[in-house]
Amino acid sequence: MGVEQKLGNMGVVTTTLENVVNWGRTNAMWPMLFGLACCAIEMMSAQSSSYDMSRFGMELMRASPRQSDLMIVAGRVSRKMAPVLRRLYDQMPEPKWVIAMGDCASCGGVFNNYAILQGVDEVVPVDVYVAGCPPRPEALIHGVMTLYEKVKADKFVPTQEK
Amino acid sequence: MEAKLEPIVKALQAKFGGSFEEFRGEVHYFVQPAQIVEALTLLRDQHQFELLSAQTAVDYWPQTSPRFHVIYQLSSLAQNITFQLRVPVNGDSPTVPTAAGVFDSANWRERELLDMFGIQFEGHPDPRRILMPEDSDGHPLRKDYPLGYEEPQFTFNFEDIDLRKPYAKE
Numbered sequence: 233m234g235v236e237q238k239l240g241n242m243g244v245v246t247t248t249l250e251n252v253v254n255w256g257r258t259n260a261m262w263p264m265l266f267g268l269a270c271c272a273i274e275m276m277s278a279q280s281s282s283y284d285m286s287r288f289g290m291e292l293m294r295a296s297p298r299q300s301d302l303m304i305v306a307g308r309v310s311r312k313m314a315p316v317l318r319r320l321y322d323q324m325p326e327p328k329w330v331i332a333m334g335d336c337a338s339c340g341g342v343f344n345n346y347a348i349l350q351g352v353d354e355v356v357p358v359d360v361y362v363a364g365c366p367p368r369p370e371a372l373i374h375g376v377m378t379l380y381e382k383v384k385a386d387k388f389v390p391t392q393e394k
Numbered sequence: 395m396e397a398k399l400e401p402i403v404k405a406l407q408a409k410f411g412g413s414f415e416e417f418r419g420e421v422h423y424f425v426q427p428a429q430i431v432e433a434l435t436l437l438r439d440q441h442q443f444e445l446l447s448a449q450t451a452v453d454y455w456p457q458t459s460p461r462f463h464v465i466y467q468l469s470s471l472a473q474n475i476t477f478q479l480r481v482p483v484n485g486d487s488p489t490v491p492t493a494a495g496v497f498d499s500a501n502w503r504e505r506e507l508l509d510m511f512g513i514q515f516e517g518h519p520d521p522r523r524i525l526m527p528e529d530s531d532g533h534p535l536r537k538d539y540p541l542g543y544e545e546p547q548f549t550f551n552f553e554d555i556d557l558r559k560p561y562a563k564e
Contacts, residue, residue: 312527318562340544346534347526350544355562 250388257301257327258289258380264300265293266320269307271334271366278369285373288380297323302379303356304372308336309349321356329383331375332358335365395421398475402441406433422465422478427490430481434466434496443468443477446497449504451511455537461485462513466493483513492518510535 267275278285279293294300297320309317321330332352335341338361340350352358359382362375395403399421403414406423410433414423425433437443448467455461466479481490492515493500504515505524512533515521523530532539547555 311530312525339547344544344546346539351559353562354560357562 250386253388254384254386258383260289261302261329261376261380261383262292262294262300263290263302263304264297264320264324265295266303267306268309268313269336271306271337274366274369275304275306275333275372278372283369283373285376288373288376290376297321298325300324301328302376303328303330304333305330305337305352305356305358306333306366308341308343309352309355310347311349314349314355317352318355329359329379330356331360331362331372331379333362333372333375334367335363337361338363341365395419396475398473399477402437402477405436405440409433409436420476420478422480424480424482427481427483430464430466430479431491431493431496433479434468434493437468437477437479438496441470441477442472443470445469445471446493446499446503447476449493449500449507451507451513451535453511453535453537455485459485462488462511464490464507464513488513489516490514491516494519509533512536 267273277283279290285291290302297303301324303321303324305317321328330352332338336343336348337352338358340348342365344350349355360375360379362371364371367375395416396419403421403423406412406425407414410425410429412424412426412429414421416422423433434446445468446466447469449465450467451462451464453462460482462483462485464481464483466481468477468479470476483490488511490513492504494504494515495517501519502524504518505520505522507513508515508518508521509523509525510533522528526534545551545555
């Protein structure tokens with residue numbers, strides 16, 4: 233007694249709105265083109281044909297924060313860069329996610345000094361931390377997949393409570 | 395000492411007195427802060443040192459007093475020689491007259507020295523920090539600047555650090 237008996241064989245699928253929206257978000261998540269250090273080289277490699285992040289709907293690296301959903305902080309952030317990073321994050325439209333790629337972005341890495349931010353989580357809220365110095369493209373893609381699982385489990389609540 | 399350097403050292407000694415050190419053919423000539431502009435002008439105009447290839451400083455605290463040495467490395471492309479001038483500066487209120495009037499390239503290098511060592515350059519056209527954020531405290535390349543910023547987070551102190559770590563608000 234499903235909907236197909238009412239409508240005939242029209243290829244209709246029933247699901248919840250949450251599932252559809254989250255499916256849409258995960259299959260066209262556009263990262264921001266924002267490389268800071270050597271991790272950016274691995275990020276570029278992850279985009280290249282060998283690893284091909286576009287398999288997961290990430291074929292576009294947007295050069296503008298206004299058009300992107302995901303910020304991949306690829307590299308160490310200096311204290312002078314921190315306000316810029318926060319500003320870029322503020323310019324991204326909701327909903328938005330952040331991946332801290334590599335040790336430097338996650339916790340300062342080898343740069344335990346006055347010039348480098350000890351983890352970008354002091355400036356922007358981070359969803360996924362990817363370990364490695366730098367992480368291989370596979371590791372970044374695994375981080376993205378982990379983020380997708382998180383997004384797919386999202387419920388419709390105000391984003392402040394996320 | 396290289397033969398080309400001898401007349402330069404003699405000329406400086408005749409004018410300013412002072413001493414020099416030699417190490418592996420490199421000459422470091424010591425001058426007082428008040429004499430530096432004149433010394434640089436003399437080397438530039440009369441000895442063809444047309445390039446200030448480096449201007450830097452060393453902090454010898456706590457072994458040596460005066461604590462800072464400001465170093466001017468001059469190159470002469472015409473003669474294929476280099477020459478170092480050193481200015482010892484006291485640590486209490488380190489002040490040196492600016493060399494930006496003699497070599498334009500000294501402008502940003504003196505800003506860097508101001509930023510990293512807190513050495514003031516009298517008469518500098520634009521005395522602002524160049525590398526550190528405008529609102530930062532202290533001068534990082536001083537030897538008494540605290541080393542390191544944050545305690546590394548391990549399993550045994552994870553909670554401690556997690557509590558006081560300044561996480562970002564949404």
